[in-house]
Amino acid sequence: xxxxxxxxxxxxxxxxxxxxxxxxxxxxxxxxxxxxxxxxxxxxxxxxxxxxxxxxxxxxxxxxxxxxxxxxxxxxxxxxxxxxxxxxxxxxxxxxxxxxxxxxxxxxxxxxxxxxxxxxxxxxxxxxxxxxxxxxxxxxxxxxxxxxxxxxxxxxxxxxxxxxxxxxxxxxxxxxxxxxxxxxxxxxxxxxxxxxxxxxxxxxx
Numbered sequence: 001x002x003x004x005x006x007x008x009x010x011x012x013x014x015x016x017x018x019x020x021x022x023x024x025x026x027x028x029x030x031x032x033x034x035x036x037x038x039x040x041x042x043x044x045x046x047x048x049x050x051x052x053x054x055x056x057x058x059x060x061x062x063x064x065x066x067x068x069x070x071x072x073x074x075x076x077x078x079x080x081x082x083x084x085x086x087x088x089x090x091x092x093x094x095x096x097x098x099x100x101x102x103x104x105x106x107x108x109x110x111x112x113x114x115x116x117x118x119x120x121x122x123x124x125x126x127x128x129x130x131x132x133x134x135x136x137x138x139x140x141x142x143x144x145x146x147x148x149x150x151x152x153x154x155x156x157x158x159x160x161x162x163x164x165x166x167x168x169x170x171x172x173x174x175x176x177x178x179x180x181x182x183x184x185x186x187x188x189x190x191x192x193x194x195x196x197x198x199x200x201x202x203x204x205x
Contacts, residue, residue: 010076012045021051027200036105042112046074050081060085064092094123106137117168129184138203144174152197
């Protein structure tokens with residue numbers, strides 16, 4: 001841990017995290033292993049990491065984020081929660097390999113692929129394919145298009161906003177994401193509809 005881990009002012013807050021953490025946890029309870037290491041990609045504020053790690057005391061939670069301020073927030077949330085099963089956050093950029101972790105039983109990635117270039121999603125699957133062993137799980141959460149169409153007008157507006165911010169961002173086609181998994185030998189379970197027009201995708205290696 002860095003010295004920032006004990007600084008409560010380093011803790012960032014994301015309102016969406018407070019809203020979606022329980023629905024996501026309900027899915028994770030069904031798909032995560034009973035024990036082992038879970039690598040979280042793009043952990044952001046760290047709110048998800050401490051909430052999920054508290055719910056899975058026999059799992060070692062490995063958060064990560066390429067942003068230094070985000071890592072300080074993750075460390076601060078971990079110190080505030082007093083959890084011993086959360087590791088110090090990795091400075092991990094999915095597009096830079098190796099990732100700095102040799103193996104994990106599951107990889108969790110929440111709300112990343114629509115706010116990053118498509119190359120980052122490709123790198124996510126490539127890296128997950130390397131760290132996950134047979135039976136490993138890759139969990140994704142976020143908005144998707146299905147059969148080339150948005151699932152709600154709000155998602156269409158959100159997609160336009162994302163692309164205006166960065167032309168390489170945007171709500172992805174679920175079928176294209178599932179195809180990336182198939183190329184890595186990962187089978188996707190039936191997509192799980194989530195609140196606010198999001199989906200959980202569970203891939204199994």
